[in-house]
Amino acid sequence: MKMSTKVTQKTICGICPGGCAVEVGVKNGELVEISPLKGVPFGALCIRGKHAPEVVHSPDRLKKPLIRTGKRGDGQFRETTWDEALNYVAERLLAIKEKYGPQAVASHSGRGTFEQSFAEFTGGGETMTSRFLWPFGSPNVASVSSLCFTSFGVLAPKANFGLLGPALESDIENSKLIVVWGANPATDSPPFMFDRILKAKQKGIGIIAIDHMRSDIAKRADQWIAVRPGTDGALALGLLNLVIEEELYDKEFVESWTIGFAELREYVKEFSPVEVEKITGVPAEQVIQLARLIATTKHTTLRTYTGLEYSNGGVQSIRAVYLLWAITGNIDVPGGLVINQALRPGNQRLLVYKPEGIAPIGAAEYPLFYELTESAQFMEFPKAVLEGKPYPIKGLINIGASILTSYPQTHIWEETFASLDFLVVIDRFLTRDAQFADVVLPAATYFENTSYQRYPGYLRLRRPVIEPVGEAKSDLAILAALAERLGYGELFPQGDDEFLKQAFAENPEVLERLQEAEDGILLPRPEPQYQKYAKGLLRADGQAGFNTPSGKVEINAGILLQYGYDGLPVYSEPAEGKFGNPDLYKKYPLILNTGARIQSTFRSQHLNIPGLLKLQEKPQVIINPEDASLRGVRNGDKVVILTERGSVEFYAAVTEDIPQGVVELNVGGGGPIQAEPWRYANANNLTDFYNRDPISGFPVLKALLCQIERT
Numbered sequence: 001m002k003m004s005t006k007v008t009q010k011t012i013c014g015i016c017p018g019g020c021a022v023e024v025g026v027k028n029g030e031l032v033e034i035s036p037l038k039g040v041p042f043g044a045l046c047i048r049g050k051h052a053p054e055v056v057h058s059p060d061r062l063k064k065p066l067i068r069t070g071k072r073g074d075g076q077f078r079e080t081t082w083d084e085a086l087n088y089v090a091e092r093l094l095a096i097k098e099k100y101g102p103q104a105v106a107s108h109s110g111r112g113t114f115e116q117s118f119a120e121f122t123g124g125g126e127t128m129t130s131r132f133l134w135p136f137g138s139p140n141v142a143s144v145s146s147l148c149f150t151s152f153g154v155l156a157p158k159a160n161f162g163l164l165g166p167a168l169e170s171d172i173e174n175s176k177l178i179v180v181w182g183a184n185p186a187t188d189s190p191p192f193m194f195d196r197i198l199k200a201k202q203k204g205i206g207i208i209a210i211d212h213m214r215s216d217i218a219k220r221a222d223q224w225i226a227v228r229p230g231t232d233g234a235l236a237l238g239l240l241n242l243v244i245e246e247e248l249y250d251k252e253f254v255e256s257w258t259i260g261f262a263e264l265r266e267y268v269k270e271f272s273p274v275e276v277e278k279i280t281g282v283p284a285e286q287v288i289q290l291a292r293l294i295a296t297t298k299h300t301t302l303r304t305y306t307g308l309e310y311s312n313g314g315v316q317s318i319r320a321v322y323l324l325w326a327i328t329g330n331i332d333v334p335g336g337l338v339i340n341q342a343l344r345p346g347n348q349r350l351l352v353y354k355p356e357g358i359a360p361i362g363a364a365e366y367p368l369f370y371e372l373t374e375s376a377q378f379m380e381f382p383k384a385v386l387e388g389k390p391y392p393i394k395g396l397i398n399i400g401a402s403i404l405t406s407y408p409q410t411h412i413w414e415e416t417f418a419s420l421d422f423l424v425v426i427d428r429f430l431t432r433d434a435q436f437a438d439v440v441l442p443a444a445t446y447f448e449n450t451s452y453q454r455y456p457g458y459l460r461l462r463r464p465v466i467e468p469v470g471e472a473k474s475d476l477a478i479l480a481a482l483a484e485r486l487g488y489g490e491l492f493p494q495g496d497d498e499f500l501k502q503a504f505a506e507n508p509e510v511l512e513r514l515q516e517a518e519d520g521i522l523l524p525r526p527e528p529q530y531q532k533y534a535k536g537l538l539r540a541d542g543q544a545g546f547n548t549p550s551g552k553v554e555i556n557a558g559i560l561l562q563y564g565y566d567g568l569p570v571y572s573e574p575a576e577g578k579f580g581n582p583d584l585y586k587k588y589p590l591i592l593n594t595g596a597r598i599q600s601t602f603r604s605q606h607l608n609i610p611g612l613l614k615l616q617e618k619p620q621v622i623i624n625p626e627d628a629s630l631r632g633v634r635n636g637d638k639v640v641i642l643t644e645r646g647s648v649e650f651y652a653a654v655t656e657d658i659p660q661g662v663v664e665l666n667v668g669g670g671g672p673i674q675a676e677p678w679r680y681a682n683a684n685n686l687t688d689f690y691n692r693d694p695i696s697g698f699p700v701l702k703a704l705l706c707q708i709e710r711t
C-alpha cells in the first residue's frame, strides 16, 4: 500500500548536467512528474527536463552490462554480471598495455560526462576531459573538447587575456546593450541566461543577434544581423576598423593595457564597410551603425559560444570579437564582460600527473591545444588506429559520447572502431558506438545518484530519488570499480559516504549543513570588483595587468606567435565557399550549416523518446522559400542533401528565418534506437574530416557547401 503513495522530493534534474533545481513526484518507485523548484536560486526546467520521467524509464535504457557475441558493429551481445564485465575490461586493457605500452589505450569522454562530481573526481580540468587513464600511464585522454568549447573557452580567451572563456561573464543586469553573437541562450543547459536576457528586454535594453539564422534569440532581438556563415572574423575586423578610424575606442585602456594595437590598426584597414559587405553579406550601412552602437553605448555586453567555433579561422574570429569588446572599453566594467577569476577550474579531486616522456596524439599537429588542455586532440584518433601514426592505438574507453554521430565523416570513424582491438562504451542507451563495443556498461541517470552541485554563491545536494534502473551505476562508481582492477582503486572514492566526505574534505561543516538543508545553502559572495587588472587581482604574482606573458591584453598574441600562428586575429575565408573554392560552389551553391540546437533533442539524445519526438518528428533542413521554389521543394518535402562527401535525406522546413543561399541541418540523427527518419539522417555523413581550424583542430562543421534535390 505504502508503495503506491506519491512522494514529492526536491533534487536536481538528472537528465543533463545543467543542474536545474527541481521537484519530482515518485510513485511505486518510479519518477512520474517533475517541475521547477520555486523560491530557490537556479530552479528551472527545460523542455527536455519536462520529459524526464519518460527518459528515465524508457524501455530502451541499458539495464545490464553486455559482452559482444557477434561481429563488431552488428550489435549482438549477451547480458553479463558487473564482475565478469569489469574483470574482462581490465584484463583486455592490461593486455594491450603489456604488448603495446599504456599509450595504446585512449579514452574519450562526451556530453554525457559533464556532471559535476564526475568532472571533479576524474580530473575534468578546463575542458571536462576525464583523466582516468593518466594513472594507467596513457597520455591519450580526449573528449568532446576536441570539437566543442576549446576554441571559445580556452584558446581565444587565453591568447587574448590569459583567461578561460567562462571567466568572462556577461553582466546582463547592468548592461545597456546586449549582443548575442553565434549563440542561442534559449537552448542553454541550464537555461538561466535566457531568462536574464528576457528580463533585460522588458526593461527596454537593446538586443542585437548576429546569426545566419533568425534563431529564438534573434526573433526577440531589436536587430538581427544575418552574417554569411564562417565570416564573422571579417565582420569583427570591419567593426574594429570603424571603431579605430572614427576614434571611438577607449584610448586610455588601449594605451595602458594592450599590445599590438598599431599592427591591428594597419591590418584592419583591409576591412572597409564595402569590403565587409562583400565578404559577410551584411550591408555596409548596417556595419557602420553596428560599430557606432557597440562603441558608443557605454556598458555593452556580449554572449557568444559555438556559432563561431566551426569555421576555418574559428579561434581567430572569436579573438577578434573579444578584442572589439576590449578596445571599446567593455572588459571588466559594469554592464560589460566581467572577469570572474574564481569560476574555473573547479574543485579538482583527482590528484594525478600527466605521464612523462610520451605526448598524446595531436600534440604535434595542434601544439597549443595540447599545451593549454593537456589532452589529446581526438581528431587524430583515426590516424593512430588505422595507420599507427604517430604510434598505434588499440583500445578505447568511450564514456558518455556518441562519436559516430558527432564527429565528421562517420565512415572514417566506423572503420576506426572496426579496427580496434578493444572498445568499451559506457552509456545509458545502446548507441551506434555501442554496437561496435566489446563491452557495454549501463550508466545511471543522475536521478539515481548521490552528488552535489556548486553554483555561483549557492550549493545543493543531489539526492537519489529512485533506485537505479536495472543494474545501472553512476559513471564515477563504474570508473572506481575499474580503477580497482587496474591497480589504482585508491585514487577514487569507493561508495557514496566516502565520496561525499572527500568532496567536502576541506569544509566538512558545509557538508553537514547541506545534509540538513532541504533546499541547498547560500554561500557568501564577495562584493563585485571591476577593473581587476588595474588592481593586481588577475595575476599570481599580484602585479597589475592581465595573466598573459606581457601582462597586457595581447592583440598580437605571444602564445600564438610562439607556435608559428599569426599573432593578430587574422581572417580566413571559408575553404569550402564561394570565394574559397568557386568551382565547387558552382556544383554546390548552398552554404551548409549544421547543428544549431533544437529544444527537443540534445545532440544525438532523446530521438527515441515519444513525448519529445512529438515536438519535432522529422530531421529538418531549414531552407529559404526562394531556394526551395527554385528546386521545386515545398514545406515538408523529403529532400536529399548532397556534398562532396555523401548524401543524406532530410525534410524541408521552408522559412524566411534563413537567408537565401544558406541552409541549416539538424544534427543528432544516425543512432540505432532512434525513430525511423532520424535513424538514417546523420548530418556528419556530409561534413568534412580533413577541413579544420589549424589552431584548434576543430572540424569545419558550419561553413561548407551542398546541393539540395527533391527525392
Ligand SMILES: Nc1nc2c(c(=O)[nH]1)N[C@H]1C(S)=C(S)[C@@H](COP(=O)(O)OP(=O)(O)OC[C@H]3O[C@@H](n4cnc5c(=O)[nH]c(N)nc54)[C@H](O)[C@@H]3O)O[C@H]1N2
Pocket: 015, 109, 110, 111, 112, 113, 115, 144, 147, 148, 149, 306, 399, 400, 401, 402, 403, 405, 406, 407, 426, 427, 428, 429, 431, 443, 444, 445, 446, 475, 594, 595, 596, 602, 603, 604, 605, 667, 683, 684, 687, 701
Ligand atoms: N555536424 C555537427 N557535428 C557536431 C556538432 C554540430 O553542431 N554539428 N556539435 C558538436 C558538439 S558542440 C558536441 S559537444 C558534440 C557532442 O557529442 P557527444 O558527446 O557525442 O554528444 P551526445 O550525442 O549528446 O552523446 C552523449 C552520449 O552520452 C550518453 N549519456 C547521457 N548522459 C550520460 C551519463 O550520465 N553517463 C553516461 N555514461 N552516458 C550518458 C547519451 O546517451 C549519449 O549517447 O557533437 C559535435 N558534433
Ligand SMILES: Nc1nc2c(c(=O)[nH]1)N[C@H]1C(S)=C(S)[C@@H](COP(=O)(O)OP(=O)(O)OC[C@H]3O[C@@H](n4cnc5c(=O)[nH]c(N)nc54)[C@H](O)[C@@H]3O)O[C@H]1N2
Pocket: 111, 148, 149, 181, 182, 183, 184, 185, 187, 188, 189, 210, 211, 212, 213, 215, 227, 228, 229, 230, 231, 232, 304, 305, 306, 307, 308, 311, 593, 595, 596, 597, 598, 599, 600, 601, 602, 603, 702, 703
Ligand atoms: N536543447 C539543447 N540544448 C543544448 C544542446 C543540444 O543539443 N540541445 N547542446 C549543448 C551543447 S553540446 C553546446 S556546446 C551548447 C552550445 O550552445 P550555443 O552555442 O548557444 O548553441 P546553439 O543553440 O546552436 O547556438 C549557436 C548559434 O550560432 C548560430 N551560428 C551557426 N553558425 C554561425 C556562424 O557562422 N556565424 C554566426 N554569427 N552564427 C552562427 C546558429 O544559428 C545558432 O543560433 O548548447 C548546449 N545546449
Ligand code: SF4
Pocket: 013, 014, 015, 016, 017, 018, 019, 020, 044, 045, 046, 047, 048, 049, 050, 188, 189, 190, 191
Ligand atoms: S537543462 Fe538539463 S538539468 Fe536543466 S532541466 Fe533541462 S535537462 Fe534538466
Ligand SMILES: [Mo]
Pocket: 148, 149
Ligand atoms: Mo558542445
